[in-house]
Amino acid sequence: xxFNPDIAAIRLxxxxxxxxxxxxxxxxxxxxxALSVPDDHAVGMDHVRAAxxxxxxxxxxxxxxxxxxxxxxxxxxxxxxxxxxxxxxxxRFARAAGDPGGFGERLVQFWADHFTVSGGSPxxxxxxxxxxxxxxxxxxxxxxxxxxxAAETHPRMVTYLDQDRSFGxxxxxxxxxxxxxxxxxxxxxxxxxxxxxxxAGAPYTQKDVRQLAKLLTGLSFHLRRDGNFRPVMAEPGAxxxxxxxxxxxxxxxxxxxxxxxVDLAAHPSTSRHLARKLxxxxxADDPPQSLVDRLDATYRETGGDLPSLYAALMDGPELWSxxxxxxxxxxxxxxxxxxxxxxxxxxxxxxxxxxxxxRLIRPLTNMGQEWAMPRGPDGWxxxxxxxxxxxxxxxxxxxxxxxxxxLVPKLPDPRDFxxxxxxxTASEALKWAxxxxxxxxxxxxxVLASADFNRR
Amino acid sequence: xxxxxxxxxSTGLIGCSAAAHPILSSIAFASAPGENRLVVIIxxxxxxxxxxxxxxxxxxLRKLRKTLSAGPKNGALDLDGFFAMHPRLEPLMPxxxxxxLAFVPAVSxxxxxxxxxxxxxxxxxxxxxxxxxxxxxxDGWLNRLLQxxxxxxxxxxxxxxxxxxxxxxxxxxxxxxxPEAEFDLGPQAQRLLERxxxxxxxxRAAGGQxxxxxxxxxxxxxxxxxxxxxxxALAKFxxxxxxxxxxxxxxxxxxxxxxxxxxxxxxxxxDRLADAVLTLKQGLGANWSQTTVLAMTEFGRTVAExxxxxxxxxxxxxxxxxxxxxxxxRVVGRWPGLAEGDLYAGxxxxxxxxxxxxxAWALRDLYGLSRDALEQAVFPGLDMxxxxxxxx
Numbered sequence: 001x002x003f004n005p006d007i008a009a010i011r012l013x014x015x016x017x018x019x020x021x022x023x024x025x026x027x028x029x030x031x032x033x034a035l036s037v038p039d040d041h042a043v044g045m046d047h048v049r050a051a052x053x054x055x056x057x058x059x060x061x062x063x064x065x066x067x068x069x070x071x072x073x074x075x076x077x078x079x080x081x082x083x084x085x086x087x088x089x090x091x092r093f094a095r096a097a098g099d100p101g102g103f104g105e106r107l108v109q110f111w112a113d114h115f116t117v118s119g120g121s122p123x124x125x126x127x128x129x130x131x132x133x134x135x136x137x138x139x140x141x142x143x144x145x146x147x148x149x150a151a152e153t154h155p156r157m158v159t160y161l162d163q164d165r166s167f168g169x170x171x172x173x174x175x176x177x178x179x180x181x182x183x184x185x186x187x188x189x190x191x192x193x194x195x196x197x198x199x200a201g202a203p204y205t206q207k208d209v210r211q212l213a214k215l216l217t218g219l220s221f222h223l224r225r226d227g228n229f230r231p232v233m234a235e236p237g238a239x240x241x242x243x244x245x246x247x248x249x250x251x252x253x254x255x256x257x258x259x260x261x262v263d264l265a266a267h268p269s270t271s272r273h274l275a276r277k278l279x280x281x282x283x284a285d286d287p288p289q290s291l292v293d294r295l296d297a298t299y300r301e302t303g304g305d306l307p308s309l310y311a312a313l314m315d316g317p318e319l320w321s322x323x324x325x326x327x328x329x330x331x332x333x334x335x336x337x338x339x340x341x342x343x344x345x346x347x348x349x350x351x352x353x354x355x356x357x358x359r360l361i362r363p364l365t366n367m368g369q370e371w372a373m374p375r376g377p378d379g380w381x382x383x384x385x386x387x388x389x390x391x392x393x394x395x396x397x398x399x400x401x402x403x404x405x406x407l408v409p410k411l412p413d414p415r416d417f418x419x420x421x422x423x424x425t426a427s428e429a430l431k432w433a434x435x436x437x438x439x440x441x442x443x444x445x446x447v448l449a450s451a452d453f454n455r456r
Numbered sequence: 457x458x459x460x461x462x463x464x465x466s467t468g469l470i471g472c473s474a475a476a477h478p479i480l481s482s483i484a485f486a487s488a489p490g491e492n493r494l495v496v497i498i499x500x501x502x503x504x505x506x507x508x509x510x511x512x513x514x515x516x517l518r519k520l521r522k523t524l525s526a527g528p529k530n531g532a533l534d535l536d537g538f539f540a541m542h543p544r545l546e547p548l549m550p551x552x553x554x555x556x557l558a559f560v561p562a563v564s565x566x567x568x569x570x571x572x573x574x575x576x577x578x579x580x581x582x583x584x585x586x587x588x589x590x591x592x593x594x595d596g597w598l599n600r601l602l603q604x605x606x607x608x609x610x611x612x613x614x615x616x617x618x619x620x621x622x623x624x625x626x627x628x629x630x631x632x633x634x635p636e637a638e639f640d641l642g643p644q645a646q647r648l649l650e651r652x653x654x655x656x657x658x659x660r661a662a663g664g665q666x667x668x669x670x671x672x673x674x675x676x677x678x679x680x681x682x683x684x685x686x687x688x689a690l691a692k693f694x695x696x697x698x699x700x701x702x703x704x705x706x707x708x709x710x711x712x713x714x715x716x717x718x719x720x721x722x723x724x725x726x727d728r729l730a731d732a733v734l735t736l737k738q739g740l741g742a743n744w745s746q747t748t749v750l751a752m753t754e755f756g757r758t759v760a761e762x763x764x765x766x767x768x769x770x771x772x773x774x775x776x777x778x779x780x781x782x783x784x785x786r787v788v789g790r791w792p793g794l795a796e797g798d799l800y801a802g803x804x805x806x807x808x809x810x811x812x813x814x815x816a817w818a819l820r821d822l823y824g825l826s827r828d829a830l831e832q833a834v835f836p837g838l839d840m841x842x843x844x845x846x847x848x
Contacts, residue, residue, distance in 0.1 A: 327658075388658050390665030397641065397649075397670040410594075411620040413574055429655060433648040438501035438573055438713045441619050442645045449649060451656040451663075 004320060005029075006423040010456050011319055011326075012282060013102020015336035018412070018420035019344045020100045026314045029101050030307060033140055036104030041091050042133035043084070045155055048126045051081050052223055055123070078122055083353065085125035089371055090349065090356045092132075096335040098345025104140060107310070109331070110281055111136050113379040115151035115196060117160040119372035124156070128372045131156040144274065144304035145265035149258055152192060153228055155221040161188035161377065168217035168235025184235075189213035191377050197264040199273030208241050215239040215260055218252050229254045242267070271299040278309060280382050283318050284325040291318040323425075324455035327384040330367035332456070333396060334360055337448055340421035341408050351407075359403050367395045388454065400448035405441065414443025427452050489605060489612060489703040491746050492781065492822040495694060495736060496598065496623060496704075496815075499729070499753035500577060501644060501712035504767050505774025506759060506805060507722055508545065509559050509787075513538030516794035521761040524718055539787060544726040547734055551778055555785040556744075558846065560814060562772040562792050564755055564807035571769035573713070576754030581623035583812055585837040595626025597812075598706060600834045601819055602628035613704040614697050616690045621706050631702075633693060641670050642711035643721050684731040691732040695739025698747070707732075712753060716764035733778050745780030748818055748847065756805050759794055772805035775814060781822075783848040788814075809841075816840050821847040 008029055009015060009022035016022065023029045055077045061069040096105040112132050119125035135154040139147040151157055158164050166185035167174045174182040189212040194200050218234030231252055238248025244263055247256040264270060275295035279287035291313075298312040313319060328336060338348060351359070364371055368387070374380050381387075404411060418426055418434045430450050437443035447453055504524075511517055512527025526532070532540035533549055539561070541549070551557035566586045567579045582588070583597025602613055603626070613630040615621035624630050646667050653663040687709055694705040709728050714721040729751065737744050756773025772792065777784065792798050792806035800806045816830045816838060831838050 384658055388662050390662045390669060393659070393663050393666035394669035397666060401641070401670075405620060410625065415574070427652075427655070429652050433652050435572055435574070436644075436648055436713075438642060438644050438710045439577065439619055439708065440574055442642070442648075442710065443574065445645065446648050446652060449663075450652045451659040452652075454659070455656075 003314065006425060007320060007323055008103075008314065009101055010422075010425065011323065012313070013099065013106055014096050014332055015102070015339055015453075015456070016421060016423055017097075017100070017339040017344070018342035018417075019339075020098075023101045026311070029103050029314065030311055032099070032101040033104040033107060033307070033310065035099055036095070036108050036137055036140055038133045038137045039095075041088075042137070043088050043126060043129040045127070045130045045134060048123070048130050049223060051077070051084070051126065052123045055081070056223065081122035081126055085119070085122060085129055086353055086356065086361065088126070088129035089361060090351065090353070093335060093338065093356070093360055094345045094348035096331075097338040097343055097348045102335075102339075103310070106282075106332075107140050108132060108136055110278075111140070111147060111151075113374070114277065115148075115157065116374055116377050116379040117154075117156045117372075118374060124159075125372060127156040127159070130154075141307055143265070144270075144299075144306060145262045147306065148196060148265055149261045152188070152196070152261060153219060153254065153257065155228060157188070158219060158221045158228065161191055163188040163216060164220045164222070166213060166217055166220075167233050168214060170236055171217060171234055172232040184210070184213045184217070186210065186213040188219075189216055192216075192261075192264065195378055197273070198267055198269040202267075202269035202273070204242060211239040212241045212260065215241060215246050215256055219254070219257055265304050268300065271296050271304070274304075274309075275299055278313065279318075282313055282326075284322045285383050288318050288322065291316060324452070325384075326382075326456050327387045328454050328456050329380060329387055330364050330369040330392075330396075333367070333454060334364060334399075336421075336453065337400070337404070338407070340417065340447075340453075341404055342412070342420070343407060355406070359407060363395065363399050363403070367392055367399075384455075393449065393454075396454065397445060397449045400445040401441065404444050404448075411440045411444060414440055414447065417444055418447050421447050422452055425452065489607075489823060491743075492703065493698045493740070493743060493747040493779075494704045494818070494822055495698070495747065495749040495779075496706040497729070497732065497749065497751040498577065498581065498619075498621070498623065498706070498708040499712050499725075499751055500619070500708050500710040501573065501642070501714075501725075501753075502576070502755050502757055502769055503712040503725070503753040503773060504714055504718065504722060504757040505559075505561060505753075505772070506757070507714075507718065507767075508542045508726065508776075509535070509561055509774050510540045510542065511538060511561065511791065511794070512540050514791075514794050520759050520794060523765060524761050524767070536787060538791075542722070542726055544723045545730055547730040548778070551733070551737075552785055555848075556778060556780055556782055558777045558782055558784040558786055558788050560775045560777075560789040560809070560811075560844075561787060562756075562805050562808045563775050563789065563811040563814065564772050565811055567755060568771065569801070571755065571771075573754060573769075578622060580752060580754050580811070581621070583623075583815070583835045583838075587837065596621070596623035597815070597834050598624045598704060599626030599628050599630065601704070601823075601825070602626075602630060604825060604829050604833060605823070609701060611697070611701045614694065614702050614706070616694050616697075616705060616707040619708040619710070621708065623706055633697075641667060642713075643717075643724070644711065644713035644715070647716070684728040687728045687732045688735045691735035692739050695736050698740060699743055714757070714766045715762070715768060716766040718761075718766040721766070729776075737778075747779040748781045748822060749776075749778040750815060750818060751776040751778070752811060752815075756807075758803050759799060759805055760803065770804035771800045772807035775811055777814075777846055781847050783846060788844055788846055810838060812838050813840050814844060814846060817843050818846060821845075 003026045005022045005024050023032050058069045058074045099105045117128050117131050119128040131154050135150040139150050162185045167182035169183050190209050214235040218229050220230045234252035238245050246260050275292050279291045295312050298308050302308040414434050430452050434443050507525045510525040510527050510532050528534045528540050531543040534540045565579045567576050581596045610629040615624045615632040653659040690707045711725040752775050753773050757767035757770040790808045792808050812835045816835050819825050
């Protein structure tokens with residue numbers, strides 16, 4: 001089937017925008033991924049460290065001498081950090097709302113979910129924002145190995161999966177502090193194999209996980225120390241992961257970790273795992289084997305070249321023939337609604353923070369997708385049944401009844417809105433129903449609550 | 457002389473304020489808004505006037521409607537020996553008896569034939585004729601009224617609720633307020649959603665339960681209960697504002713689109729309308745005597761009952777007026793009759809007068825606006841004709 005820009009924008013992006021048309025060719029869609037590189041608002045770890053160091057200093061000052069730092073100063077600093085993470089969330093909404101095709105922003109979301117980290121405290125929230133801007137955005141267009149290395153070694157991944165608490169049992173520190181029983185933490189090693197590369201069910205053993213955990217020792221993060229590798233934590237000697245020997249002859253360093261990541265990325269199981277995951281996310285919960293096979297072959301032939309995988313998604317008939325087999329997750333739903341309502345990047349950035357909280361961030365939580373708080377390192381569920389629940393749909397109906405009125409100065413005519421939101425893809429039932437709504441408000445609600453709009 | 461059409465282009469379409477227009481700056485209010493209060497309620501979904509004010513004295517009614525609008529023998533409240541009021545408006549009967557409730561049985565906007573809710577409501581709120589493209593018409597007639605007011609303050613006019621009130625849109629300042637808790641998924645919206653979900657098994661199953669949850673209200677304060685709590689909240693807020701600086705308030709009540717099971721659908725909507733009016737009266741206290749409430753709908757419904765116990769989109773419909781300032785207890789305007797030759801397009805009640813004429817005369821008597829200002833600026837192109845004297 002021929003390339004269809006509207007269907008591509010709905011399936012690969014965040015739906016149609018009332019403001020900007022999607023790129024008109026498959027090539028243009030691919031090129032548009034470049035728009036999703038870090039921009040001027042990117043959050044960096046330098047900034048996060050400085051903010052948290054200041055907070056931590058205030059806290060220890062106050063511990064020593066309650067006169068030296070006031071509770072007010074501490075609260076002020078925490079508040080500042082919370083505002084910054086809320087601004088980062090607003091920026092994610094704004095970029096997704098403004099991107100003509102939306103493919104790059106969807107890939108940001110896909111890879112950030114593949115390499116799940118969470119927020120939590122103001123500090124962790126800001127680190128999670130930095131993770132997206134530093135580990136994901138710059139590597140959307142390279143090889144999977146480069147992306148994986150950036151993700152696994154980022155401070156937020158290192159702290160989220162407890163790598164900063166993993167000590168080589170024979171490392172310099174462990175030998176010096178025998179009484180403290182410092183040892184390995186396998187968390188990152190396990191998820192690197194099971195979730196990030198080979199996938200559960202692939203041919204690996206607990207011994208591979210254990211060996212990789214030893215190999216990863218030294219990769220760490222400390223607020224007050226530069227760099228992310230501490231040789232004093234590293235287990236001396238060589239490790240063997242999936243039959244390959246790493247390190248041993250030289251002092252432990254990040255190079256060993258880079259090597260094992262390159263090999264994990266090149267593993268045939270990784271190719272199959274990622275092929276299936278991309279197909280599930282972009283095409284169907286139960287994807288056609290032809291598509292998975294094509295993605296798998298592309299990955300192996302190109303050595304995990306990401307743009308080639310993106311092109312392969314559009315190449316065959318599956319993207320077009322399996323239209324609307326996916327249900328939009330709550331973030332996708334809200335962004336798609338903003339786009340259909342005609343809010344572009346600047347208009348989302350102009351929303352006062354109070355509005356962002358009330359109209360976007362809180363509804364996201366209510367709909368079951370609290371920002372940066374997935375239930376585990378395996379990220380958000382993909383199955384339609386996970387999202388199209390009675391409660392979930394009720395919350396989308398509720399949002400559609402209340403929020404458009406306050407997000408735009410004037411509600412569009414529902415018939416124009418139907419066209420803006422779904423183009424030529426609206427079903428006959430929806431085209432029949434929308435003009436029969438009693439009011440503009442209900443007409444918009446029916447579009448936004450419809451299965452047409454909530455599927456992609 | 458400035459033609460009406462040209463005038464409209466220079467105000468509505470280009471969007472400059474009529475008050476600032478050199479020719480019109482002298483045509484304005486006789487005085488500041490004073491103590492008179494106006495509430496405009498838009499009844500979204502097309503109210504079946506023939507069922508709300510049932511012309512049971514017309515023998516053809518029984519032939520056209522087998523089950524609906526059965527008159528006093530079915531519980532409707534006789535008003536004058538010809539019309540009877542729907543039983544669900546019984547709470548308003550004391551107002552009728554006190555001369556504070558009246559209705560016009562057969563009116564409409566100039567909108568004809570297409571019978572689309574949106575276009576009908578747009579025209580009702582724009583207050584324009586058929587010579588204007590409604591999608592480009594950005595201001596409503598209440599806003600154009602404000603543009604004529606000296607001493608206008610931002611709180612002079614309020615739109616209340618989550619519905620988009622185009623009637624008050626425009627360059628003149630006005631305030632709006634919506635209770636966070638308002639949520640009303642009407643029967644028509646539910647019916648349409650069911651249809652939209654029908655062919656999608658996942659959404660059909662989950663969506664059905666979702667509508668029950670949504671109709672119950674999500675995160676709503678439960679202190680005030682009952683199916684009309686949302687409109688009561690709107691009316692209460694409007695009354696509070698009107699007791700203070702506000703003189704004009706507008707909100708809408710939806711739920712009138714009774715294509716099927718009309719007794720239930722209309723009954724529920726009428727409960728809400730009655731509660732809204734009584735909440736206004738109660739909240740306004742002594743100010744009720746200086747208040748006029750106009751309840752207007754986009755068009756009426758077919759004179760004949762359809763096969764599913766409902767009625768479909770029509771043309772002529774009823775308008776309800778209430779308030780201490782209204783000369784009530786009477787039927788206002790003429791009755792067209794229900795004989796085949798009396799109907800519009802052979803199926804709808806014939807409108808006997810433009811609904812805007814009633815609104816225009818109300819504005820003239822409330823605020824002393826000149827007829828020129830009303831016919832050129834507020835309702836461009838309207839011929840007001842004679843005064844129906846709806847105010848006491």
